[in-house]
Amino acid sequence: xxxxxxxxxxxxxxxxxxxxxxxxxxxxxxxxxxxxxxxxxxxxxxxxxxxxxxxxxxxxxxxxxxxxxxxxxxxxxxxxxxxxxxxxxxxxxxxxxxxxxxxxxxxxxxxxxxxxxxxxxxxxxxxxxxxxxxxxxxxx
Numbered sequence: 001x002x003x004x005x006x007x008x009x010x011x012x013x014x015x016x017x018x019x020x021x022x023x024x025x026x027x028x029x030x031x032x033x034x035x036x037x038x039x040x041x042x043x044x045x046x047x048x049x050x051x052x053x054x055x056x057x058x059x060x061x062x063x064x065x066x067x068x069x070x071x072x073x074x075x076x077x078x079x080x081x082x083x084x085x086x087x088x089x090x091x092x093x094x095x096x097x098x099x100x101x102x103x104x105x106x107x108x109x110x111x112x113x114x115x116x117x118x119x120x121x122x123x124x125x126x127x128x129x130x131x132x133x134x135x136x137x138x139x140x
Contacts, residue, residue: 009083012105087115092122 003018026045034040034047044054055063064079083104090100101112
């Protein structure tokens with residue numbers, strides 16, 4: 001249940017967790033789109049214009065822009081927004097910063113720290129460490 005990215009940002013490869021939900025979507029895509037196309041036996045998941053070639057960056061941008069338009073999302077930004085969103089969601093779900101650093105392929109933890117956005121909602125959820133101490137054994 002891992003997704004291997006080759007030549008990602010910074011020409012780095014990385015391994016990311018693959019959700020069951022995304023796996024189902026990818027299998028459905030494979031069945032609907034790939035099986036009938038020339039070059040369907042290519043090792044690339046997303047095919048480009050030429051048989052057996054991977055989708056180009058401009059091709060991926062076009063697909064992304066079309067999806068944003070269809071979704072009705074008003075906030076603009078390029079495909080790189082997905083990378084930022086992934087990192088932010090990892091941190092917000094409690095994944096430790098060094099793990100996020102590895103998943104993002106950052107050499108420095110300082111680069112990963114950019115994603116440490118703290119919202120007012122998150123601040124309201126913070127509990128005092130004193131509340132975590134078990135005092136039930138103490139006499140009153």
